[in-house]
Amino acid sequence: MNPLSKLEAFKLDVLKEVGNIGAGNAATALSRLLDKPVDMKVPTVNLIPFEQVADKVGGLEQVVVAVFLRVEGDAPGNMFFLIKEDSAKRLLNSLLSLEVRDDNGYSEMELSALSEIGNILAGSYLSSLADFTKLSMSPTVPALAVDMAGAILSYGLVQYGEMGDSALLIDTTFFEGREDLEGHFFLIPDPESFDKIFSSLGVPSE
Amino acid sequence: MIQQNVVKVGMADLNISSDGGTLRTTGLGSCVGLILFDERNRIAGMAHVMLPTSEIARESSINLAKYADTAIPELIQRMKQAGAMTSRLTAKMAGGAQMFAFAMQSEAMRIGPRNVESCKEMLTRFDIPLLGEDTGGNYGRTIEFDSTRGILVIRSVQLGIKEI
Numbered sequence: 001m002n003p004l005s006k007l008e009a010f011k012l013d014v015l016k017e018v019g020n021i022g023a024g025n026a027a028t029a030l031s032r033l034l035d036k037p038v039d040m041k042v043p044t045v046n047l048i049p050f051e052q053v054a055d056k057v058g059g060l061e062q063v064v065v066a067v068f069l070r071v072e073g074d075a076p077g078n079m080f081f082l083i084k085e086d087s088a089k090r091l092l093n094s095l096l097s098l099e100v101r102d103d104n105g106y107s108e109m110e111l112s113a114l115s116e117i118g119n120i121l122a123g124s125y126l127s128s129l130a131d132f133t134k135l136s137m138s139p140t141v142p143a144l145a146v147d148m149a150g151a152i153l154s155y156g157l158v159q160y161g162e163m164g165d166s167a168l169l170i171d172t173t174f175f176e177g178r179e180d181l182e183g184h185f186f187l188i189p190d191p192e193s194f195d196k197i198f199s200s201l202g203v204p205s206e
Numbered sequence: 207m208i209q210q211n212v213v214k215v216g217m218a219d220l221n222i223s224s225d226g227g228t229l230r231t232t233g234l235g236s237c238v239g240l241i242l243f244d245e246r247n248r249i250a251g252m253a254h255v256m257l258p259t260s261e262i263a264r265e266s267s268i269n270l271a272k273y274a275d276t277a278i279p280e281l282i283q284r285m286k287q288a289g290a291m292t293s294r295l296t297a298k299m300a301g302g303a304q305m306f307a308f309a310m311q312s313e314a315m316r317i318g319p320r321n322v323e324s325c326k327e328m329l330t331r332f333d334i335p336l337l338g339e340d341t342g343g344n345y346g347r348t349i350e351f352d353s354t355r356g357i358l359v360i361r362s363v364q365l366g367i368k369e370i
Contacts, residue, residue: 145306148232151233155306162263
């Protein structure tokens with residue numbers, strides 16, 4: 001049995017707040033970039049079977065644009081910024097006035113812009129989280145992939161594979177209303193990081 | 207057209223087909239989809255392997271399908287029960303990609319190539335010939351094995367459809 005399945009409800013609430021603070025700052029950063037209001041949903045924190053993680057973004061075979069960063073420092077983990085292709089194109093369009101061609105494939109410029117957006121957003125997510133917890137967390141250089149959600153996300157689940165068939169995921173959805181741009185932040189702390197996050201926030205461990 | 211029986215294999219899962227059905231697994235990244243096939247008896251098995259070795263397992267009850275070194279013996283066992291002969295088995299595999307290229311290459315991040323190596327080691331140990339593979343690269347794959355034709359169809363976003 002996965003030890004994380006025993007987390008009490010209030011600890012899950014703490015993690016929800018962690019997601020809220022991080023993603024809130026990232027949404028603000030995105031809003032400044034776009035010069036448009038960006039909304040976000042209340043984060044969800046769940047222990048999710050591997051098979052169902054990709055359902056959050058449309059299923060295992062859904063093609064998504066993903067920026068992946070490994071979080072290093074006191075509380076290591078994996079972080080994904082995921083958007084569907086149509087949202088990615090809208091994002092490029094409104095941000096850089098790049099008219100993305102409708103055929104598959106992105107130019108180097110477009111890929112680099114998406115990667116940088118992911119980098120800025122993940123950076124603001126992590127730095128607010130680091131301020132809040134007083135833990136050191138630094139992102140690695142972002143890596144970008146446009147591929148099936150299942151193939152991309154399974155990469156962030158390897159650390160959990162050693163101890164069970166499900167992963168603890170802090171998921172925040174954000175959207176830019178009128179143009180229907182939707183994206184997700186997934187923070188998947190390594191299993192060992194939870195104790196550190198909790199103790200840094202003064203949550204007693206049993 | 208005859209509706210074929212499609213058997214779905216999930217992540218860290220394995221299954222067999224002995225009635226001419228198709229085995230399918232989706233969204234392989236660093237995971238490896240391994241197929242064993244007894245052509246004469248038309249018995250096929252597929253495992254969606256996630257990690258190279260069960261030595262690193264920290265779970266109390268091991269999911270045999272998840273690790274290369276436990277999934278392959280288990281798959282052989284299940285196929286034998288269905289009437290397959292170990293000496294007639296052949297293998298094909300796909301997956302084991304490295305989805306993200308990083309400057310720093312820690313062992314944990316090289317999981318795709320390690321999965322492939324480990325699967326090959328197990329095949330050698332059981333003396334099962336590897337007839338074809340489509341491994342490595344930096345892209346995801348969805349695979350389907352047609353057990354009436356013995357052909358593995360590989361789909362990817364970047365490269366379209368390939369058969370081995």
